[in-house]
Each structure stands twice: as structure tokens, then as C-alpha cells.
Amino acid sequence: MPFGRRVALVIGNSAYQHAPTLPNPRRDAVMVADALRQANFQSVTLQNDLGREQLVNALRDFARLAEGADWAVVYYAGHGMEVAGVNYLVPVDARISTDRDINLEAVSMDQVLNSAERARKLRLVLLDACRDNPFADQMKRTMTTVSRSVSRGLAQMEPDPGTLVVFAAKHGETAMDGDAQNSPFALAFVRNIRTPGVEVRRLFDNVRDDVMEMTGHQQQPYSYGSISGRQDFYFTAAN
Secondary structure, three states, X not given: OOOOOEEEEEEEXXXXXXXXXXXXXXXXXXXXXXXXXXXXXXXXXXXXXXXXXXXXXXXXXXXXXXXXXXXXXXXXXXXXXXXXXXXXXXXXXXXXXXXXXHXXXXXXXXXXXXXXXXXXXXXXXXXXXOOOOOOHHHHHHOOOOOOOOEOXXXXXXXXXXXXXXXXXXXXXOOOOOOOOOOOHHHHHHHHHHXXXXXXHHHHHHHHHHHHHHHOOOOOXXXXXXXXXXXXXXXXXXXX
């Protein structure tokens, strides 16, 4: 295993019960999972349309897998939101009418990062989730404190060294579902990981450029965090 043991959790949330449905995330998740398997990941767990309890359990199970891995990759497509500087993934059964509901109904990014933190060499979290918060208007009417803000997109992050978090759109901006069967970010990511011999940092530069080109510069993916400069990381080996 030239890359060591690599594991991934891929989630696509489309069938929201109390928010607008999203047609692409399920398809994006299937496509990404297939591409990771083709890139010789030893374990790729694909789960779609998860409620909160299912999402927490999926992260807990993945944390056990990541503990013995060199790479741990989490890809999430679906609704995401930011409240008071904290980013959350929105399960399909979430019912959020006030800011008090957030911690009970959604799953914070900290839980996602924690699920991958035991991987030895590379932790990678990909969020194709920077769409408009579907609960924003209602929440703005019911905010309990002035300090709790709801804004567009997701908030910027500073993950621990060795962890890279990639947003489909820069903080404070929103991502597109795309007019095709898949989101621009998912299409660009899959296309680039199939290209042999592209180091991870350059790969996500290429993903950014591809998405900007596909969206007429309306959407710019953005990476946060840092990984070891003494080691190169490749999804697919050079021919």
C-alpha cells in the first residue's frame, strides 16, 4: 500500500423534511464514493439522507476506522449553515426555528473534525454545503441574543495542523447545486483525483480553478488549514 491505509466517509443529504430538498447531493455522494474506491481507498462508507442520530452514529463509527488509518477523508453534500461563527451540517430531519434549536438539531463541524482526528498523516474534510441557510429568515425573527448572527454561507476556520478543510465556496459565500446532475465542486473534485501524480495542495488549486471556470467566477472553493510540507500526498500515483 504505497499510500498507507486510506478511509473515507461520504454523505449526501437531499431529502430534507423541513427544508428545501436538494436534488444533487445524493448523486454527488455516489459519484465521489465511486471515485475514491477507484483511487484505491481501502474503506469508503457511503450514506445518504441521514437524520441527526444517524449522522452522529456515522461520525462515531468513522472515528473508529480513522484511528488505524493514514488518511481520513470526509465528504459531505447537503445543507450547511453558520450561526455565531460556528459551522453546522444540517441533517434531513432538522427542524430549526430559533437559534436555541441549533445544537439539538444540527451537527457542528467540531464533531466532523473529531471523527477524522486520529488518522496519522492526513485529515481531509470536504464540505459541498455552502448553500443559503434554509432556516435563516425564520431564525432572524426569533434570535434570543443579539450576539448570535446568521449569515450566508459558512464561517472561515482554523483547523489543527495536519488537517485540511475545503469549502465548495469561500466563507460568507454560497455554493451552487449546478444545472447538471452534479454540483460544480463534486465534478471538479472527481475529475482531479482521477488525474495521476497531482499533489493534494495543487489538486485543490486545480479544483478551485475548475469550479470558478464552470460557474463564471461566481463560486470560489476555499481551503483552510495546513498539512506537512515535508511530505507529498497523492490521491492517484503518477503513471
